Amino acid sequence: MVFEILSYGFMHRALISGIAIALMCSVVGLFLVLRRYSLFGDALAHAAFGGVAAGLFLGIYPIWVAFGVSVSSALGLTKIRQKFQISGDATVAILLSSGLAMGVVLISLAGGFTVDIFSFLFGSILLVSLENTILILGLAGSILIVILLLYRQLVYTTFNEEQAKVSGIPVEKLNYLLVTIAGITVVSSMQLVGILLISSLIVIPNVTAMLFSRGFKQTAILSMTFAVSSVVIGILTSYTFNIVPGGMIVLISITFFSVSLGIKSAGFIKNKTIIPSIKQV
Amino acid sequence: MNVVEIENLTVDYQGILALDKVNFSVESKDFLGIIGPNGAGKTTLFNCMLGLLDNYQGEIRFFGTSIKKSKKYLSQIGYVPQKPVFEKNFPATISEVVEMGLTKNSKKDRIDEVLQKVWLHELSHRRIGDLSGGQQQRVFIAKALVNKPQILILDEPVTGIDSQSKELFYQILHDLNQKENITIIWSSHDLDAVAKLASKVACLNRTLFFHGISEDFFHNEDLLKMYSESSMQIHMHHHED
Numbered sequence: 001m002v003f004e005i006l007s008y009g010f011m012h013r014a015l016i017s018g019i020a021i022a023l024m025c026s027v028v029g030l031f032l033v034l035r036r037y038s039l040f041g042d043a044l045a046h047a048a049f050g051g052v053a054a055g056l057f058l059g060i061y062p063i064w065v066a067f068g069v070s071v072s073s074a075l076g077l078t079k080i081r082q083k084f085q086i087s088g089d090a091t092v093a094i095l096l097s098s099g100l101a102m103g104v105v106l107i108s109l110a111g112g113f114t115v116d117i118f119s120f121l122f123g124s125i126l127l128v129s130l131e132n133t134i135l136i137l138g139l140a141g142s143i144l145i146v147i148l149l150l151y152r153q154l155v156y157t158t159f160n161e162e163q164a165k166v167s168g169i170p171v172e173k174l175n176y177l178l179v180t181i182a183g184i185t186v187v188s189s190m191q192l193v194g195i196l197l198i199s200s201l202i203v204i205p206n207v208t209a210m211l212f213s214r215g216f217k218q219t220a221i222l223s224m225t226f227a228v229s230s231v232v233i234g235i236l237t238s239y240t241f242n243i244v245p246g247g248m249i250v251l252i253s254i255t256f257f258s259v260s261l262g263i264k265s266a267g268f269i270k271n272k273t274i275i276p277s278i279k280q281v
Numbered sequence: 282m283n284v285v286e287i288e289n290l291t292v293d294y295q296g297i298l299a300l301d302k303v304n305f306s307v308e309s310k311d312f313l314g315i316i317g318p319n320g321a322g323k324t325t326l327f328n329c330m331l332g333l334l335d336n337y338q339g340e341i342r343f344f345g346t347s348i349k350k351s352k353k354y355l356s357q358i359g360y361v362p363q364k365p366v367f368e369k370n371f372p373a374t375i376s377e378v379v380e381m382g383l384t385k386n387s388k389k390d391r392i393d394e395v396l397q398k399v400w401l402h403e404l405s406h407r408r409i410g411d412l413s414g415g416q417q418q419r420v421f422i423a424k425a426l427v428n429k430p431q432i433l434i435l436d437e438p439v440t441g442i443d444s445q446s447k448e449l450f451y452q453i454l455h456d457l458n459q460k461e462n463i464t465i466i467w468s469s470h471d472l473d474a475v476a477k478l479a480s481k482v483a484c485l486n487r488t489l490f491f492h493g494i495s496e497d498f499f500h501n502e503d504l505l506k507m508y509s510e511s512s513m514q515i516h517m518h519h520h521e522d
Binding site for chain 2 (some may be wrong): 034036062065152155159160162163164165166167168170209210213214216217218
């Protein structure tokens with residue numbers, strides 16, 4: 001059965017894109033979760049929804065408009081936070097509702113919801129084209145290389161901005177780079193789980209990994225393992241039982257988290273971690 | 282040879298002078314203790330020196346060059362803050378925290394070397410948040426030392442740490458200054474420790490009213506009286522308690 005599923009071309013594209021997105025989301029997500037930006041991905045996804053709607057309304061390829069809107073929103077939000085000292089959760093709420101509002105108004109002007117909109121809202125990884133697979137692979141590869149090259153500076157800035165600054169690290173530039181990467185990651189991931197479920201892919205594997213690990217590298221590797229496993233199992237299960245893949249991937253991810261919590265509660269893991277993002281969410 | 286020169290340093294927070302025409306210099310291998318009450322401007326002084334605050338008047342030079350002209354001096358400085366702010370459950374081992382301070386030119390073997398200096402090498406795989414406050418401060422000293430800095434700057438590093446950990450911490454500072462010739466600039470409320478460890482003392486209370494040899498300060502009744510009669514009085518009582 002599994003071999004039969006794996007023989008289809010669309011399944012190859014779905015799995016390759018899905019694994020690339022899982023790796024990208026878990027690595028970028030680790031930095032966001034530790035900076036207490038857990039809902040930032042959600043806000044960017046909603047901004048991207050506005051971009052998708054604008055693209056469909058204007059007849060421009062929606063993904064490109066979504067990239068523009070998501071990245072410019074990420075940069076704008078960071079600038080506003082720095083300049084006006086508005087709290088993080090408030091700016092996230094503003095971005096989230098303005099993106100959604102823009103999307104709803106444009107969709108309404110265009111004559112209502114269409115199949116295209118639903119595929120962006122809930123994902124359609126099994127329908128991903130070869131061109132999009134190549135695009136996702138290129139973006140994921142570039143993002144992972146950038147993070148690898150700036151790994152120490154990014155970790156240090158996430159750990160303590162002031163000390164990183166004293167060490168001569170250009171903290172503000174790195175912060176802008178990270179939110180740009182987050183914007184690109186969110187839009188690239190829309191086809192996998194959809195706009196409404198992206199933040200779960202960014203947050204849940206990392207929160208699960210932090211239950212087990214002591215170090216940063218260990219957390220990143222575990223998080224990538226959980227994310228990739230969730231995506232592969234989710235895609236195969238959803239095809240087998242004819243379920244929407246996006247929801248299935250998130251449910252598998254939540255299952256990993258729940259089982260991990262169970263193992264921890266049973267006392268098999270000694271460290272007493274309370275994950276920041278749980279408190280925030 | 283002067284490694285740090287501060288001339289007429291003035292910081293004005295909307296009409297309130299946090300520092301007023303502060304002048305002093307630090308020679309290579311000095312162990313300078315900066316004392317003063319809360320609000321005396323010690324952290325403001327350090328923030329200016331570390332480039333975290335740049336809206337000051339006056340001049341700060343490290344190794345003869347103004348810090349406004351070049352930030353290269355930062356690679357020669359190790360900094361240990363009063364209480365490092367980080368997420369308690371941040372997933373980083375002690376080794377990884379020390380590694381954060383490593384520049385491209387430094388080798389990874391250096392991590393074990395500095396952890397041995399602060400007697401933490403056996404705990405290198407423990408998570409940073411699982412350590413006591415005293416142990417955490419030793420990790421931050423190790424991180425500050427990992428690039429072999431010429432100058433170590435410490436801002437009240439033992440605040441809230443138990444007395445046994447303090448003694449160990451002071452021993453490490455003493456060894457770094459005496460055996461490795463690292464220049465130390467250290468702000469503290471602990472006058473006994475400053476008297477024991479520091480070769481020079483700077484008394485700061487927005488203005489600098491003494492800077493010189495430690496013994497000259499602690500053996501001079503007039504200076505001590507002047508110190509206690511100034512706004513330091515509250516602190517001295519607190520210390521005796």
